[in-house]
Amino acid sequence: MHIHIPDGVLPPWLWLTGYFLAGLFLAIALKRIKQSPESSKRIPRAGLLLAFTLLATSLPLGFFSHLNLMVFNGILLGGAWSFVVSLSLNFLLAFFGHGAITIVGLNTIFLWLQALLGILLFRVFSKLLKNPFLSSFIACFTSLSLSFVSLLALLFVSVEFAESVFVALSLPVFIFEVLIESLVTGFIINFLSKTKPDLLS
């Protein structure tokens, strides 16, 4: 789930802060990738997952929603690479029709936080439940739900609009999207854990 806010809705201080933070995190992520030889070998995997995620976002699920698979990306790529993928994905999405180039910085941070929380929860639940499907489903569902709550909080403090109308219009789409995305993440992780478990390690 990422922020679908058109250009000009959020105040400039907010999206400029988003860009500043995204730049800062990008510098840290690139430094970590450069420092680790194992990590820099992941370019083909990260590129492929970026293409995969871009494709997932172009598949209409109906009900104005689409997949994002950032938790899935996080599990397969780790923290540093998932930031770079998140930034590239948002840039590509803005370029290929979703618009909102000013929100790319904020969206990058939102998606990355989903991925980070997803990685953490997946690790915890994998140890507790020993079930890849359930672990990734819960990780994805929790991560996306928290992301939606933080998005609402961000909008309520920064934009002038009728909150109740917005929640009434966006909540059904959100519930539908989160359920489908959590199921897809759960099923793919389950499939990979059986066929290529080294990808998850």
Next chain:
Amino acid sequence: MSEIYLIDYYANSFKSYFHQTNVLAKLIFFALVLFSIVFTSSVPALVFIFAAVLLLLFFSRLPILKILEWSLYPLLFALVFVFSQIQESGELAGQTFFRAITAIFLMFFLALTTPFPLIFSLLGKVSPVISSLMFFAYRYFFLFLNTIEKRVKIMGLRGNNRTGVIKKIKNFSGLLGQTLIELLEKSEKFYKILQARGFQGKVFSDINLDFKNRDWLLIGLGIAIMTTSRGFN
């Protein structure tokens, strides 16, 4: 799904005046007009910028109706904000609507007149990791799309459309996982081949950054749009 195919096609195959303009000049123009959209609070000024962008799309001989169709998805989200704001202030709702539609059309102007590899090779000057990542993603996106489209058709022929929703999602996820594994092996082999040929993680480009008259004209147009829209305020 075919929309990215078409965007790529229009950007690479059309040869209008704006297609031949320098990529950096187009990015500067884009930034100037976007700045005008975001920092203008007058609805007539926003209507003026929208009309200017529409004219540019027209002169680039791009399919305006198709662009309108592609814009519907991001516009729907803009309408959520418009409806939430209309009770508070009609002018605010008008600003949101025209900002959204103009910015979307402007983005399409850039995307449909500029081949994407030109933009990611410019990004290579910022970070070689990002440009390499984009290079791989660009290469594999269309391969992924073809493979998945074919397999979804096959899955349909095998009766997947007649199963329950959860089973359908499970089958589709399995298909995504299987395709991912196959292409992952291919991409790793491809990367090793590139390395053996001397690839060191940098995508080089031969972009000419010397501006010609047409490039200066486009930048001048951007400045004119910005100044005129400020005049409305």
